[in-house]
Every structure is written in structure tokens, then in C-alpha cells.
Amino acid sequence: MPIMTMLDAIREALTMEMERDERVMVLGQDVGRLGGVFRATDGLQDRFGEQRVVDMPLAEAVIAGSALGLAISGLIPVVEMQFLGFSHQAFHQIGPHIARMRYRSQGRFRVPLTIRAPFGGLVRTPEHHCDAYEAQFAQFPGLKIVMPATAYDAKGLLLASIRDEDPVLFCEPLRGYRLIKGEVPSEDYTVPLGKARIACEGEDVTIIAWSAMVQTAERAAAVLAEEGISAHVLDLRSLVPLDVEGIVAAVERTGRVVIAHEAPLTAGFGAEIVATINDEVFYRLEAPVVRVTAPDTPYPLAGVEDFYVPGVDRLVAAARDLARMAA
Amino acid sequence: MPIMTMLDAIREALTMEMERDERVMVLGQDVGRLGGVFRATDGLQDRFGEQRVVDMPLAEAVIAGSALGLAISGLIPVVEMQFLGFSHQAFHQIGPHIARMRYRSQGRFRVPLTIRAPFGGLVRTPEHHCDAYEAQFAQFPGLKIVMPATAYDAKGLLLASIRDEDPVLFCEPLRGYRLIKGEVPSEDYTVPLGKARIACEGEDVTIIAWSAMVQTAERAAAVLAEEGISAHVLDLRSLVPLDVEGIVAAVERTGRVVIAHEAPLTAGFGAEIVATINDEVFYRLEAPVVRVTAPDTPYPLAGVEDFYVPGVDRLVAAARDLARMAA
Amino acid sequence: MVQAEAHFPARQDVSAPHCILAPDGTIAAGVTPTLSGSDLADAMELMLLTRMFDDKAMRLQRQGRFGTFSQVRGQEAAVTGSAAALDPSRDWVVPQYRELPALLRQGFPLEHFILYFLGDPRGAEVPQGVRCLPLNIALASQLPHAVGLAWGLRRQDQDGVVLAYFGDGASSEGDAHEAMNLAGILKAPVVFLLSNNGWAISTPRSKQSAATSLAARAPGYGMPGILVDGNDLLAVHQVTAEAVARARAGDGPTLIEAITYRVGPHNTADDPSRYVDPAERDSWLGRDPISRVEQYLTTCGLWSKSIAAAVEERNRETVDGALAAAASRGAPTADLLFDHLYADAPARIRRQRSEFTGQGR
Amino acid sequence: MVQAEAHFPARQDVSAPHCILAPDGTIAAGVTPTLSGSDLADAMELMLLTRMFDDKAMRLQRQGRFGTFSQVRGQEAAVTGSAAALDPSRDWVVPQYRELPALLRQGFPLEHFILYFLGDPRGAEVPQGVRCLPLNIALASQLPHAVGLAWGLRRQDQDGVVLAYFGDGASSEGDAHEAMNLAGILKAPVVFLLSNNGWAISTPRSKQSAATSLAARAPGYGMPGILVDGNDLLAVHQVTAEAVARARAGDGPTLIEAITYRVGPHNTADDPSRYVDPAERDSWLGRDPISRVEQYLTTCGLWSKSIAAAVEERNRETVDGALAAAASRGAPTADLLFDHLYADAPARIRRQRSEFTGQGR
Ligand SMILES: Cc1ncc(C[n+]2csc(CCOP(=O)(O)OP(=O)(O)O)c2C)c(N)n1
Ligand SMILES: Cc1ncc(C[n+]2csc(CCOP(=O)(O)OP(=O)(O)O)c2C)c(N)n1
Numbered sequence A, B: 001m002p003i004m005t006m007l008d009a010i011r012e013a014l015t016m017e018m019e020r021d022e023r024v025m026v027l028g029q030d031v032g033r034l035g036g037v038f039r040a041t042d043g044l045q046d047r048f049g050e051q052r053v054v055d056m057p058l059a060e061a062v063i064a065g066s067a068l069g070l071a072i073s074g075l076i077p078v079v080e081m082q083f084l085g086f087s088h089q090a091f092h093q094i095g096p097h098i099a100r101m102r103y104r105s106q107g108r109f110r111v112p113l114t115i116r117a118p119f120g121g122l123v124r125t126p127e128h129h130c131d132a133y134e135a136q137f138a139q140f141p142g143l144k145i146v147m148p149a150t151a152y153d154a155k156g157l158l159l160a161s162i163r164d165e166d167p168v169l170f171c172e173p174l175r176g177y178r179l180i181k182g183e184v185p186s187e188d189y190t191v192p193l194g195k196a197r198i199a200c201e202g203e204d205v206t207i208i209a210w211s212a213m214v215q216t217a218e219r220a221a222a223v224l225a226e227e228g229i230s231a232h233v234l235d236l237r238s239l240v241p242l243d244v245e246g247i248v249a250a251v252e253r254t255g256r257v258v259i260a261h262e263a264p265l266t267a268g269f270g271a272e273i274v275a276t277i278n279d280e281v282f283y284r285l286e287a288p289v290v291r292v293t294a295p296d297t298p299y300p301l302a303g304v305e306d307f308y309v310p311g312v313d314r315l316v317a318a319a320r321d322l323a324r325m326a327a
Numbered sequence C, D: 001m002v003q004a005e006a007h008f009p010a011r012q013d014v015s016a017p018h019c020i021l022a023p024d025g026t027i028a029a030g031v032t033p034t035l036s037g038s039d040l041a042d043a044m045e046l047m048l049l050t051r052m053f054d055d056k057a058m059r060l061q062r063q064g065r066f067g068t069f070s071q072v073r074g075q076e077a078a079v080t081g082s083a084a085a086l087d088p089s090r091d092w093v094v095p096q097y098r099e100l101p102a103l104l105r106q107g108f109p110l111e112h113f114i115l116y117f118l119g120d121p122r123g124a125e126v127p128q129g130v131r132c133l134p135l136n137i138a139l140a141s142q143l144p145h146a147v148g149l150a151w152g153l154r155r156q157d158q159d160g161v162v163l164a165y166f167g168d169g170a171s172s173e174g175d176a177h178e179a180m181n182l183a184g185i186l187k188a189p190v191v192f193l194l195s196n197n198g199w200a201i202s203t204p205r206s207k208q209s210a211a212t213s214l215a216a217r218a219p220g221y222g223m224p225g226i227l228v229d230g231n232d233l234l235a236v237h238q239v240t241a242e243a244v245a246r247a248r249a250g251d252g253p254t255l256i257e258a259i260t261y262r263v264g265p266h267n268t269a270d271d272p273s274r275y276v277d278p279a280e281r282d283s284w285l286g287r288d289p290i291s292r293v294e295q296y297l298t299t300c301g302l303w304s305k306s307i308a309a310a311v312e313e314r315n316r317e318t319v320d321g322a323l324a325a326a327a328s329r330g331a332p333t334a335d336l337l338f339d340h341l342y343a344d345a346p347a348r349i350r351r352q353r354s355e356f357t358g359q360g361r
């Protein structure tokens, strides 16, 4: 099987789906001639033409809002938000309209729309380019939120997202675009939304993560293994739908849980996972769940981002403390 | 002491502060001649003039964004967002700019700006007028979020918010404007941000709520009392800063906790409270915390909103089950 | 100041918007209206229908038997004249919330409109085959949808045109700018119908923008801007029909500013006596869009007491029938919180549905 | 198409923006430039300084010793000429991110600019007394701030004017519309300087809007719109000085579109060879804004090899000095995540600070 970067896997999914279904369109800032600022859409305009791969003006609200109109007309838009940070400019379109149009029209209008958006830190980008805003979107009923952590999943989840009849926010980890690599089948396959993945099996402590933080968790697991602590890493893959059964099984397995995310602590999606564990599997907890997150401060300039984004050390320390705690 | 509605208390706070500090300005849609669609600013323009009480064009982003500029110039703007639901149109201004300008300028620019915004259901308003989006704002470091539940607090917290050196989102419960009444001293007083209030003392189960849901919790406590169950009601008053000590004390008191909010379950602010309890006082829990919230669906049209917003019955049922559960 | 492209009739004098049918019901000699005969009679009947409905619904609302809603009263010509330029079998309407005549002409059931304002989610259903988007409360957010829809039709080689309504208030929103700019770039087949009724709740047009006319925005998007007397059914129809024809021919979007007036309250919760100058309002009552057409039709021999009575009878049946149909639907249930949210609801939602529909409040 | 108010010089021909200093460095007989003498020499020195800095920083970036940043190369006249119309002791600059000359003229330390692009939060500090807002990455979001600031100055009877920069790309954002519209309503003392450099990353101006000129948006906000040759320092200065004077006099805002060209990459991460036509780029290199002024100054006897050498020497000291000062600040610490976020940090933040500053990663 070919080894691919996550970025190549994403591009392959886009290419295959545009090939397979001519209703699929790609639109966003600089997605055409340039192929996107990260080259996720490189070559697509040459192959599928300017009608289907469209450079949009610098206006996120109408990029999202017109994609909703395209969906209503019967097309299948895939929007690239240049950065998740700028999806705030389209926030009023994404939640109250895109996520609700099916409901607001009582089923008349389907919205098979995907918004791809890179995010996440440690790649020395300017302000607003890294912020992990996923939890804010999780308060938008009707919107699915997908968070691939591997190249394999990036392709399979993106194909599933584009084919989903409902709108999906597909968040791509900036620092994974070229660094995350793996085997990616060249055929057509989907990975179902709402099914978590066991990234690494273990017995002592569970680390729950998504997107690039899964890799940090896997590295932490390797360090912990050297210390004789066996960590179980659960990659959620999607936040909505949330794989509650998968979470329950992982908690039952170890009784001790660390949740890691790049967003600030307060009201981050980690809180929802703690609450879900509390709801579903409270009595199996041997210790309080630990959240390892960014502090409640803005994503900073690049010179101090290493202090901000949870690193292997903080995950190891949290998991070690948990594993050593008496039950 | 005069008995006032919450709306009158808010208007009194605005009037007093404009009187006391001529840097204070009120701006928003229809706040002038009309006095606001709910009359919160009634009479202010007559009293303080068109320069200080300003009808703004229908454009939330520039209402918020220009208020930031006013603050930078040395004034103290109090913005009325006609409804919290339309603060999404200004979301990119509120989080990434208003909440961060002090940080982004490394302390040069202070942002003593208050955004008042009504929200909440059960008053038969159109779409987008009721949505409880507070949790989305709680992911904006730098922004305080205040949630009065009584007329007394509305005045004292609003005065504290306007005087706060940092930006505050001040959320007002629509259905409380005229229905919530209480004694309100006519003098100048503030209620500190970040200090919860015990709305009702009890021993068996704690109900944590904010804004209009506190009243529902108090009603539930009355019903529970008839059944011999003693409920302790904690009114958070502000979500940021969060009164962690107050929450800990309330959990320690009863060991059983219900959290009630109007927003959808997933990633609502209730999740953060569950997670905070997990962090701070896990071992004192006698049962899993229970969240009583709206479902993960959009705020619906008025004809079915009674099914949507948690009512006394759902709170009573949850608290009763918890109280009766063996420890 | 408003510059139209060469091949497009220029009607750019802000002080005197394009007008065909004078307030006294006369038209200039030699002018042939684009709306005439049975189409004109239909438009008249539709305006009378919504006027009747506005009155009825306001009475019901006062009795607590109808929800908060906004009448189209006084603005019937702007909405009806523009919608009458569409072919409902291929063209679309994208409404704000004050465009009942346009929705009805597209085939949206009055019964649904009533249900919607009774708070029943079933009223939000846009029936298959009816080419309109749902009522839109979040101002100007409908305009990006309209542009995308128009673009999508064109991409699929359909020749439909989208007529998008918005208010003078909504024109200040960023979404209005972004949408018109994109439409210009794409040459999307969309007509922007700005109903300038003088008010956004209590905010007068003068506080909404310092622009002499809002149609003056059009050159900034590379499209023609047209000012029209919004209380003149014939003029509105004419300029819209021209704009629709241009859009259909692939010549791109148009911005039409229809100058009209909100003679009633903003909605049933509003008290305009706090901010409206009664003299201004009265002067506009004298420019009623319906009586103008009535006089003209009478002159043409197409209107009489007996025709009026028959129309009133039909309209009353329509209104009463729709009210009765809506009433017969039965109370909405908690299932309506969940129906149609997802094509395939996630497990958590399915569980919530069973919890919420198992119990009331 | 761009209509200026009567008392304001009309320069509305899109095909020929207002120009004083021709590309060959000559000015028409009888024209008296508004920028001359030592002010002109200062402007020249400033343009040369940022040109030198652009080169230096690009080299450092290529060696991994500087962050991703956007050069002002080729656009120096548009930025410097406009900023030179301000009085830094009372007027303000609201930048996008490509306006280093304007920041420096206001007194913002080059050292801070360097620190900022080294990723050090201390570089974001706007020193007391320096009248500019922080660099702004989120496009067009600075424009509402600029309008509010201008409004606030006026409210407090200060006579400062705000000069707000934005790009042709940023002009498509809703915030640009809302801000210009509000400025028109308030007659706020703000000058909108739109640097139309032909590109928004890879998106050409032609895909940004169908408007013939972006200055054509001004009448839609009730303000004058001016087109100017953005590579002509004297013309930019003149129109900005006039706009600043109008603003100061209480006559409201102006939109100036400066036609210029981004001759380099969008930023250090960009590869313009993928989308820029080299012939187009080369034609603009022949219209360099600095050499035009050099020729003119030479003709006036204000420039010579020795003056140039002295200026270069001073500029080199400035650049090297600022780089050295930035380097001497020491590595930024985790405290900088927390400093200056709140006036009075809540307990939870204080606890996080002690956790995060107690340990590294
Ligand atoms: C984004 C947004 N902000 C605020 C409101 C509240 N609101 C409802 S109607 C209205 C005035 C609308 O004025 P206009 O667009 O002129 O339409 P009209 O009511 O005059 O037909 C306002 C401010 C809203 N619905 N949406
Ligand atoms: C709101 C927002 N959307 C997207 C981006 C990403 N981005 C950075 S620069 C740029 C192009 C800006 O073009 P323009 O305004 O013309 O300024 P220029 O770079 O040409 O000076 C884009 C799309 C951003 N910074 N902000």
C-alpha cells in the first residue's frame, strides 16, 4: 500500500470524489491556481476546471453561505476555510443556517456540505491560524465534526463526510499535513463517522484525544511504556457524532482517563467527555478524569507556543500520576 | 426598599452609571428613541443625549468592533446586542478582538466594554431570539460572562461589569425582564463577578443553575420540599470567572448534583461544571452529576418550546432520583 | 450617482424613482405596462388577499390567537410587482420575513405561513415543487444563500432566476455586501430586491446609511442599480422583469431599491407611536399601492364593485380555509424538536428523542 | 463612476488614477507638491529603510532566523505617502500587516516589529504615546476598530484623525462594508486607505470584485472615493492630506484606493511563480515607487550619491540596532501566555499561570 502524507490523502479523497460524482465542487480562498495555501487542492482546477474548483473572494460568510445555496440547488460543495480561525467570520452562517437548513425547511432541503478547515499549533503560523475552536461548533445541533488523526482516516473520513447527507465540519491538523504519514489504500473506502479508533492498546490508563493530539498521546504512551505503564489511546475521530460506546469501553478497560486537547481548558470539548464519562460510566472510574489542555489564554505568538500546546511531557506526567494513584 | 423588575433594575444601573461617569455610552439597535425593543434603555437618550445613547445601523460586527475602538479611545461603551442569537454576526469581533485587545497590545489598550444581550426561551419569540450560546463564548479567553438571575443582582452585577476594566458579556434572561422582581436598593452597589449565590439552602441535593433557570430551580426546590427532599440551589451569577470554591462547597454539602441549563446538552456549559466538579471534588460525589438541559436540537418555534426548555418537572424528577439513590 | 450599464435603462434619479402608475392611478400616455390583463388582475387579487390576511392576523394576534408577525401592509406593490415577474415553475424566491405575496405566488401554502406564526414547526415546511427558501429572521443571512442557489442553477444549466428580498436595515449587514459582491463576480442570475420601507424597527433610513440611495451600492459590485417607486406595481414589475430577463440571459445580477413605506408597526409587538411622525405616515397612506391599481383597473374597465365583491369573497374563502386547515393540524408534539434535523440521527439524538417524546415538561 | 462631493477635488477616472510624479520622475509644470523639502527627504529615507529591512528580514527568514512576514516592497509610496499626511502627535494609524513605514513614522519601534515576527509577544506591545493599533491579521476586522476610535476621539473633542489600511482582498469582507457605512453615518474622522496591490495571496483583483474600481464603493456610504496612483508618493500624500483635512474639519470619512502592485511573494511562505505572470510583475518593477522619487529629488538637487550613502548608513544602523536590541531581549517565557490578558486575572487563570510557568513542555 502506498505511504502518503495526510495532505496527500486529503487531496486524493477530493480527487476521487470529484471524479466519481460530478456534483462535487471545491470552493475557497486560493484553492484554484495556487492549489490552496497548503496545496490540499493542488491540481484539482487543472483537472476539473474553473467551474468546479473555484477561487472565492475574501469573504468567509458568503463562502459558507453560498455553499449552502449550492447545496440547496442540488450540488455537493466542499468548502475550504483557509483556517478554522476565520470560520468565526462565517459563524452565523455555519451554525444557524448550514446546520439547520434541513430542519428549518422541515426536510425539504438537504445540505450535503463539507467544510474543510485546518487548525492547530506548533507550526509557527501568525495569530488566529492555530486556534482550536471545535467545542464552539459542538453547540451547533445539526453539524457533524470530524477530526482525522491519521492519513488513512483523513481519506476515509473525508470521503464519508462528503457523502454524508448532512453538513460536516472537517478539521485538519496543520502540523499533521506533512508530518503525519501512513499507508493509504488507493481504492475507494470510507471510515464511518462516529466510530472511535483504538490507536494503541493498554491496560493502566486511557488517553482520549483527537486530531494531531493523538500523535502526542501515542508518543506519551511510548514513554510511559518504558516506565512500565501501559497506556490505552483512544482516537475519537469525530466529536459529533460522539462514540459514547467506544469511550465507555475505553474507560472500563483502565478506570483512569486523561483527555488531551489543544483548545483552552474552560468549556473545551474535553469537558463534554468528562461529563459523558460521568453520565455513562461514573462508577468504573478509579480516579478523577484529568484534562491536559492549553491554558485559558489566547493562542500566543509562535515564540511561546511550545509552552501552550500540551506536549508529551505534560501527558506523560498526568498519565503517570493517574496510573500510580491508589484505586 | 423598592420592588423592581429585572428590566427596571437594569435600566437603573445604566442610568446611574451614565450619571456618575460621563465616559459611559450606550449603543445598539433601537436603543435611542425607542428605548430598546424591551425598553431597557427607555428614557436614556432623552436624559443623556444622542451623543451618548446611539442608535446604530443594523450591523452587529461593527457595533461590537466600533465599541472596541471607542474603548481604546478612552470611553466606556455599553453595547446592547438586540439578541444574543445575533452576536454570532459579531463573533469574530467579540472573541478574537474585544477579548484579546489588552493581550494583543501587551497591556497598552484597556477594554472596559460591556455587551448586554438578552436570551432564553419561553417568551414566544421568533427563531434565533432565544438560543443560549453562553458556552461558545466561554471558549474566548479574556471575556467575562455574567448571568444575573435576580433583579438585585442584575443591577449590582451590571454596575460591576461596566466598571470592570475588562470586557464582559452580560446575558439577560428574556423571560425574566418583567417576571423576575425583587427588592433593589436605590443606592449605588456592586455585586462582585465570580462569586456564586446560594439561592436556597438545602442538604440532600444541589441544583446548579444560572440566569432564568435559577427560578426554575427554586420552583423545583419548593416542589421537592413538599416531598421531603431538601434542595440546595446555587446561582452561579457568572460563568467566567467561575466560582470554583462556591461550587465545591455546594457539592460537599450534598454529594449529589443536578446542573440545569437552557442550551443543548453537548458541549454546553454544564459539561464544564461537571468537569470542574470532577477536578476539584470528585471524591465527595455520591452519585454521577446529572445534567438537565435542552436536547441537542435547535431552539424550536414557539409552539414546541415548552418541550425544549427544561421545566420544573424535569428538574424535580432528576433531583428526586438522585436524592433517593443509595450512596 | 447610480450608474447603469449602457444597455440597461438608466433610472438613477434618487429624488424621483422610476414610476409608471401615478398615485392618482393614471399612467402617462403612450406607456405600455408590462403587467396587464389577467396578470394584473391576479396581482391585484393577491395584494387584496394579503391585505385581508394582515388585518385578520393582526386581530387574531391581539386576541392571543396568532404569534408575533410582520405585516406587508403598504408594501404590497413592491413585493407583488417583483414576484409577478417570476416564473414559479423555474424561478425562486428567497424571502426575508415580510414577503407573503411573493411566497403565495410561488405556491407556498398560506396554511403553512399561519402554522409557522402559530409556532408550529410544520409550518416551516417548504413543499416539494415550491421554489422558495424558508422565511429568514437573521437579517441579510439569506442573501448568500440566494447567490449560491442562483450559481448552482446556472452550474446545472437550469435557466431559473433567484429573486432575493431584503430590507433597508438588512442592507447594512456584512452579509449583504459579501453576497452582492460575489453575485457580481459570478454574474449569478439573482435579482436583489431591497424594500426600503423607511424603517428598521425604530431606526430610520437616515440612520442606516449616509448614502443618498442604497441602489448607489450597485456600481461597487459591478452591477446595475435601479431606483423604483415601490408603491407602483407597474414600475416594480417592469424593472424586475427587465432584471430577470438580464439574469436569465446570463448578464448577471441587479440591485433594485424599491422606495416604499412601512405604514404599520414593525411587528405585532412594536409601538411605532414612540418614534414615527404621524404626518409622515399619513402622507404615505395617501400613496397606497392598492388603491392606485384599483383606480387604474377601473379606468381600464377591469374593475367594478361586483368584481371587487367576488374577489373579496374568494379571498375570504382562502383566508378562512387556510386558518381552518392550520387549526385542524392538531397541537405540535415534542417529536417536532427532532424531526428533519438529521438524515440519519446519531445515537445520542435518538436517545434524547425517546426521552423527550416520552414525557412532557 | 466615483462621484466626489462638490468641494472635494474629483479624481474619478478609473483608467487613469490621480498622478503627480510620473514614472520617469518628472512632475508637470506648475504643480506644487504637498510633500517637499525635508518632509520629502524623510519620506524617501523611510522608504529606503523599509526596503532595506525587507531585504534583510527575507534573508534572515530564509536562514530560519525570522518568522513568516509580508514585505511592503513595491508598495512603499502608498503607505509612506499616506502616513506622511498624519501628525503622529494626534493622529492614529490602524494597520493591516503590510504597513511597516506607517508604523515607524508613528513611532512604533522597529525592534518590536522584529520581536513580533520572531514570535515574541513582547513585540506586540504598542508603547505608550505611540498612536497605532496592533498589527491585524484577521482581515478587515481592524476597520470597525478604526471607526470606533475615530468616533471616540471626536466624542472627546480631540482633533485626531485615524488612517486605516486594508487590502483589495480585505475589501470583500463584511467588516469593510459595515465599517465604511458606519463611518459615513457618523461622519467619523477616518481615512480608509485601500492598498490595491492586485493580489490577495493568489487571488487577483479581478476575482475579488466585478467593480471597475473599489473606490466606487464610496458613494454607497455617502463619502467621497478617490483613485490614486499608489506608486506616486506625491499624489498619495496629496489626496491623503486633503482627506485628513476634511476629516479633521468634521466633514467625514474618505475612501482612497491606491493602485499599486505586490512585486514580491504574499509572504515568506508563498510561491508566486505558481500564479503570477512574470511579464505583469516586470512591468510593475519598472514603476518602482522609490526610484521615481530618487529621480525627482535628484532633479531638485536634494539627492546625490553622498546623500544616498549617508542615508544608507543611517538606515543600516537603524536596522542592525533594532535587530540587536530584539536579540538582546532573551527568550520569551511562559509568563507571556498570561501577561496582560486581564487587568485582574481570575483565580483559575492565576492557578494555571503557576502551573504553566512552573514547568516547560
Ligand atoms: C442579524 C439580525 N440582527 C437583528 C435582528 C432584529 N431585527 C428584526 S427585524 C429588524 C429590522 C429589520 O429592518 P429591515 O431590514 O429594514 O426590514 P423591515 O422590517 O423594515 O421589513 C431587526 C433589527 C435580526 N432579526 N437579525
Ligand atoms: C479573515 C481572514 N481570512 C483569511 C485570511 C488569510 N489571508 C491572509 S492574507 C490574505 C490575503 C490578503 O489580501 P489583501 O487584503 O489584498 O492584502 P495584501 O496581502 O495584498 O496586502 C488572506 C486570504 C486572513 N488573514 N483573515
Ligand SMILES: [Mg+2]
Residues within 6 Å of the ligand: C167, C168, C169, C195, C196, C197, C198, C199, C200, C201
Ligand atoms: Mg425596513
Ligand SMILES: [Mg+2]
Residues within 6 Å of the ligand: D167, D168, D169, D195, D196, D197, D198, D199, D200, D201
Ligand atoms: Mg492585496
